[in-house]
Amino acid sequence: MTLANGQKENETAPLAKLAVELGQGLRNARKTRGRSQASLAELAGIEVATVQQLERGRGTVRPLVAVMAALEIGFADQPEGLSLGEWVTGARTKAKLTQQSLATSIGVSKPTVGQIEHGRGQIANLLRVFYALGLSVALRPTSRP
Secondary structure (H helix, E strand, C coil): EEECCCCCCCHCCCCHHHHHHHHHHHHHHHCCCCCCCCHHHHHHCCCCHHHHCCCCCCCCCHHHHHHHHHHHHEECCCCCCHHHHHHHHHHHHHCCCHHHHHHHHHHCCCCHHHCCCCCCCCCHHHHHHHHCCCCCCCEEECCCC
């Protein structure tokens, strides 16, 4: 993978670390709120197996977004009021990258980057994008209206 700053990086170890960090963050947030995997699944409108996958840093982005909304959490650096896709798009634009140049640098297709920027796709690809753009997977509570 070529990072936004032009450096090459072995992606396996850092991406695995990000997946673990994301999964642990979700698990910790669920437990802090006193929820079981089953009650969180019901609240988010997904299957228990999907919650289990997410807590291992795997799965797809749409259920991740649903779980984060149900737990009232967001990514630590994600501005309030911006969707995940809007935030990622803004970070890519700020890095002066096109969807194609980002896709090429992380070894995915341009439509894959487009999916991530629309809140869809695989978490593995979301983590590739986060890593390349220097975005953190740390989580924080969201503000309540």
